[in-house]
Amino acid sequence: MWSVASAMKTPEKDAPADERRGRKASKETRRQQLIDATIDSLAKRGYAETTMADVAEGAGLSRGIVNFHFESKEKLLVATLQYMADEYAAHWRAALVKAGEDPARQLGALVAADFDRSICNKRKLAAWCAFWGEAKSRPTYQVLCGARDAAYQNVIVDLCRRLKEEGGYDFEPFSTALGVSAMLEGLWLRLMMGPDEVTREAAHASARDVLASIFPRHFERAMRRDRKIA
Amino acid sequence: MWSVASAMKTPEKDAPADERRGRKASKETRRQQLIDATIDSLAKRGYAETTMADVAEGAGLSRGIVNFHFESKEKLLVATLQYMADEYAAHWRAALVKAGEDPARQLGALVAADFDRSICNKRKLAAWCAFWGEAKSRPTYQVLCGARDAAYQNVIVDLCRRLKEEGGYDFEPFSTALGVSAMLEGLWLRLMMGPDEVTREAAHASARDVLASIFPRHFERAMRRDRKIA
DNA sequence: CCGTATTGAATGAATGTTCAACAAGCGGCC
């Protein structure tokens, strides 16, 4: 009994459909399928209301299957967070490499990567936020979220240093880097919670605007007058 | 049976002790006591693991009492969030009034208020974050959190406008205001999750640093060289 | 003593986990 809903719930499943159904699906494929369903459930119902039954139903499988591929609910959630952290890190690292050597281009690419559709959509943001909410009281989550931030922020600190040298700014690189990366995370939060008038593009533009204030010799201001004054 | 721990768990209980114990405690006092215990539990165990029994135990009362003063767990949590939102709003509004008429002073006061000890401590930040994590899937929470942000951000937008006029900056007020308020929220997140080396003072300094970049004619840079280069 | 706050055991619902049964693939064997 395959529910049609589960097959088209997330538009980003680009794996061949015949690989995901039937008994032939490999172990790894099935694990990924369950992780996807977990993210769906976290986004739809929140952390507290996410149940094994809901995850299984979302994946179009039966209840017992989750404990077969993952030992427990805890392990499933950790694997899900690990997957999101890996995906996020791979994404910005790729963007960084593609940006070349210029630090301003690199910082711009990093920020753009944060607001890329594949990373920054309501589904994933809601899942991230669900984990953040529990991170305080769960060392495992805190480590995974912390690892995410640490590497990312080291890169931003380094970029701030190089931009400071190039542009002759007088900010404190560490402090500014902390502010910038915090702003990016805060914008994610706004995107997830705020009204719909805060779009991905608006958040990105806002980040670029602040970058233009901090690094005036490296970032151009968007200078668009088409914004509605609310 | 009064647990000693509950009496000294939170250092900020300045209400007279004899008002909080015994049967004389008024309805309102008892509600507040339970709300405090709820914040404690959210901070210590996270949203998902917060139970009625834990709240009652934290307050030094018996299990059934919560359903007497609040009808249900849901109502207790909403009341708790409402309390935190009210407290937060009252705090920054007071800071705003006290700052006088100068927009730069006002913005500085607003930012300082965000990092004030009474508001910005691990206990409350963890509770806020717990609610954020569930807000996506709970309209009631989303409304309360959203209301918090909306008023706050309108003030910041207005301050950005006035500062722009005064200083002749060329940023877009709305966009910059979004970035600034997002940064403040992001710093809260960092304070809660990040390593202990990110202190309240460091976060505040970071915010001031970015403000100095955005409004160079209104905010002085801290220019401290005592920061360790990590 | 009356009314009300409080207690704590009982209840019932929700849910994570287990497990015995089942089915699908698969390789060997006649």
Place this chain on the structure above:
DNA sequence: GGCCGCTTGTTGAACATTCATTCAATACGG
């Protein structure tokens, strides 16, 4: 090719636990 086990993924019902809620009994204040 067809039959037979064997391994392994899968199922769904049964089980155990946790927890919000209820409520009759109790204790305290007035």
